[in-house]
Amino acid sequence: MKKNVLIIGAGGVAQVVAHKCAQNNDVLGDIHIASRTKAKCDAIIESVLEKKAMKQDGVLLAHQLDALDIASTVALIKQTGIEIVINVGTAFLNMSVLEACLETGAAYIDTAIHEEPDKICETPPWYANYEWKRKDRCAEKGVTAVLGAGFDPGVVNAYARLAKDDYVDDITDIDIVDINAGNHGKYFATNFDPEINFREFTGTVYAWQNNEWTENKMFEIGHEFDLPVVGKQQAYMSGHDEIHSLSKNMGSPNVRFWMGFGERYINVFTVLKNLGLLSEQPVTTAEGQEVVPLKVVKAVLPDPSSLAPNYTGKTCIGDFVKGMKDGKPAEVFIYNVSDHKEAYNEVGSQGISFTAGVPPVAAAMLVASGEWDVKTMANVEELPPKPFLHILNHIGLPTRIRDENGDRALDFSKSV
Amino acid sequence: MKKNVLIIGAGGVAQVVAHKCAQNNDVLGDIHIASRTKAKCDAIIESVLEKKAMKQDGVLLAHQLDALDIASTVALIKQTGIEIVINVGTAFLNMSVLEACLETGAAYIDTAIHEEPDKICETPPWYANYEWKRKDRCAEKGVTAVLGAGFDPGVVNAYARLAKDDYVDDITDIDIVDINAGNHGKYFATNFDPEINFREFTGTVYAWQNNEWTENKMFEIGHEFDLPVVGKQQAYMSGHDEIHSLSKNMGSPNVRFWMGFGERYINVFTVLKNLGLLSEQPVTTAEGQEVVPLKVVKAVLPDPSSLAPNYTGKTCIGDFVKGMKDGKPAEVFIYNVSDHKEAYNEVGSQGISFTAGVPPVAAAMLVASGEWDVKTMANVEELPPKPFLHILNHIGLPTRIRDENGDRALDFSKSV
Incomplete structure (x- = not known):
């Protein structure tokens, strides 16, 4: 079942995510890209169109968004009918974006642990400081949240x-x-x-x-x-x-x-x-x-x-x-x-961005297909690895x- | 003949200058220290008093001054009867302080070439860019300006x-x-x-x-x-x-x-x-x-x-x-x-500040004695070296x- 995707962020990794979503928009549906600086989203869209990356005709739109503002993210998700959010913005945004997913029911995927701007190296395990505190709420609301689905973690x-x-x-x-x-x-x-x-x-x-x-x-x-x-x-x-x-x-x-x-x-x-x-x-x-x-x-x-x-x-x-x-x-x-x-x-980005940006798209495809749509919060090792690696074998990371x-x-x- | 001195600046070199002026205040008269941050001048005065550096009873006073503001410097020079200005503030101040000396007739001594904040490495010879353009005016007005009288230059x-x-x-x-x-x-x-x-x-x-x-x-x-x-x-x-x-x-x-x-x-x-x-x-x-x-x-x-x-x-x-x-x-x-x-x-500063701060005091003593009071602009090599080195032999730099x-x-x- 096709599910519309919102990509948050417009850096090198977001560019890879956008290209890979486009290449698989028969599975993923509409693609929206949002960042503080809309011009960066526009540039990514231009790159996707230039490479003719869209597998089939479909929606590909840029939005200005301050993703620290939960209400704005909620509004954008509702307005565009988003069912999967791929958050590849700065790690400072993670909990704000997750809250917006909890409010709307959209699935959440990220690639890095949440960070607070003024704190470095908090007490381990780090996921317990922010992410796992919200695990029960994800389960209660049936919200799928796949944590750390880049290459490493992921x-x-x-x-x-x-x-x-x-x-x-x-x-x-x-x-x-x-x-x-x-x-x-x-x-x-x-x-x-x-x-x-x-x-x-x-x-x-x-x-x-x-x-x-x-x-x-x-x-x-x-x-x-x-x-x-x-x-x-x-x-x-x-x-x-x-x-x-x-x-x-x-x-x-x-x-x-x-x-x-x-x-x-x-x-x-x-x-x-x-x-x-x-x-x-x-x-x-x-x-x-x-x-x-x-x-x-x-x-x-x-x-x-x-x-x-x-x-x-x-x-x-x-x-x-x-x-x-x-x-x-x-x-x-x-x-x-x-x-x-x-x-x-292939996607106009270097290899580090490529290895980080391809996997969350594979994760999104598995959420769309239902295989990873677990209706709770999960780290990648808690999910079946073979469907994930199978897709990655086919979309650039064998x-x-x-x-x-x-x-x-x-x-x-x-x-x- | 005793001549009152104004020290501009309150860093490590200014501290040495203040101590050495104090040790020679039988020649130099009143000592005034001015800087953007008066507290730094106060700390220097405290250090001078703590070391009992004043050779004889005399004036030793701190002032708040933005030496980029020529009118303020002129006012301070007039108000305190300054005849010699030892400028050891940032090199960005030099031409402003020299202008204040030209206006008041006070002798000017510095230890580094003038710099403009936004320019690095201008065309050589550097003195021709700012200092030497004012040489004729020094001569006309009979103002002594000894350039670069630290250790190197000096x-x-x-x-x-x-x-x-x-x-x-x-x-x-x-x-x-x-x-x-x-x-x-x-x-x-x-x-x-x-x-x-x-x-x-x-x-x-x-x-x-x-x-x-x-x-x-x-x-x-x-x-x-x-x-x-x-x-x-x-x-x-x-x-x-x-x-x-x-x-x-x-x-x-x-x-x-x-x-x-x-x-x-x-x-x-x-x-x-x-x-x-x-x-x-x-x-x-x-x-x-x-x-x-x-x-x-x-x-x-x-x-x-x-x-x-x-x-x-x-x-x-x-x-x-x-x-x-x-x-x-x-x-x-x-x-x-x-x-x-x-x-x-001896003076509460490290050796680099010491070598830079002692020579301008020797220069001031020679201006006070008349030996270097040349009523024009001069670099140190244009002035008789032996009186200078003789004083330095006695005040810490043999x-x-x-x-x-x-x-x-x-x-x-x-x-x-």
Whole structure:
């Protein structure tokens, strides 16, 4: 059954979401895009039309919206007959948008954990601070809310669940590795909103180890991974959304997240952090102006969406899952490799936006089909992974498996 | 003859100037300190009184003043009977303060070249852009204006002149070297106003070589100098005020300035510059706030005056002067070594502020005595160097000489 979609946000990820919704508008129906700056929505629509991405004739409209204003979002949802909201705006909006869904009954999908502008690295598990407090209300009202349905969190949660379903019993370790082996040609740039990017790494690095939360500093614990396609890559233990739900839902005593960083990133990050320029707390200039340093850093850095045309190379993101199977130690690496240039050619965005923007569209298609329309709040690992990965196989993010039986595409020919 | 002094500015250098004026108030008379923030002047006065620095009973008063407002400065000069203004406020004030001196007849002394907030690295020679345009008016009105009377520019200009007078004929090379081998114990800090500090290095590095201006980038040309006390030190060719007057006044085909930098400084500077965070041009944040990045960097860095209590180690600043003497190649290094801790113990400031703040007081004493009261505008190398260096020998900045005859104190016992 076709269901109309509202995309909130108009950055690089929203552009991918719009293209993929358009390519699948036989399933998803009308497409609406809303952001604080309508011109950015217009530009996305222009890009969709230019690529002739609409699978069939249909509605594709831009709206100005301050999504912090719940009443405005409610009004837009009602006026346009929206049944699924894909929220890929800033993470500061999440709870406001979810409230609008609770009020209207529209399904809610996001790709990142909620954040409050003035707080960094709250107590784990982070989902318990905002999202899960609203779980009972979602169930009462029968509102589907799929949390963290990007790549990481999102697809990597489905990989963990797939590993548990088919490859490893008694899981002891889930190590999620995110490597961007691409090159944007700039001195320095972040691949998505610098404000959100830096905030991920300025606080304590929480990991779930031996069934408890451990705390480290960023870049304190590094490890070299030998990965398909991108080869040997140095990654660092980082705090990340999915650790917080997987620690609760997977029964694994160890859940860690590893992010790859080049020396340039680490150096720039270290300088900015040590100087206090990544602070979200305002400072006062000699002239008496109150300024949040992080917002100034964001203002001087390249717009992440500007990187796409010259981005080359590949990403590799996946889960190492260890445990026992049939009484023997078992390990599997479930992963995807994406190419920046191919992503740009298809949807006008770089690979990081592509990997983040395709999965919520797959999630929306599953809500539309009913397979994921669970009428409550769920993290991705609580939902059946195979329909999700099956769609992703067909819309640009194929899954591969590497274990003792070799390195191969995930085969859906037998069971989906 | 005693002459009343007005100190403009209330930073680390102003603190040194106030202490040294107080220690010599038998020559200088009343002491007034004025700044935009009167509380900072009050704190300096408190420090002077605490150290019992006043040589004899006398006036020591604080004033609130916006020195960009010429009429206000004129009024303060008239009201307090000021005959000498020592301007150690921000370099943006210089021409406004000089205009107030031209209007009142008070002598003017500064320590740095005038700057306009929105311009960096104007065409050389820099003094011709603002200061020297007012030279004729100084002469007409009989107003003494001593430009650049800190250490560098200032004492190093007197060293160049001393070299020419006594040590080297037919000068071919003047290489000024400024090494701070001190340690403030912070991750990163500038030793004086970060805004002025960074502006020195963000533009083109102008040097005077083979009788013409050459252009390089910062940190492009480095050289290791083997110096007294501080040993081997890496320094980089930098643009600096004194090159601009010495190139005109000394007849040397080569005038270069070399500043010592540690790896940490270079890395932080490089990161900030490449990101655009040292820009004096405003950027607009996503929220629509207009901000000058450099002012935000200044706001997050340690206040230079806060470094003093824990500063250890020494500075070495001097001139390598090469040429011929009596038909043979000759070379001399004229220099001073200062100690951060000793400076702090005496005047409550670190060594960089000390070396910058003591010389303008010596200049003021020479204006008061008449020896430098030249009734026109002059750069330091145009004035007799020996009385200046003689006073400095007695008030904290002794001069030393190193040449083929060894390393020794400058001896004034024969001729001053």
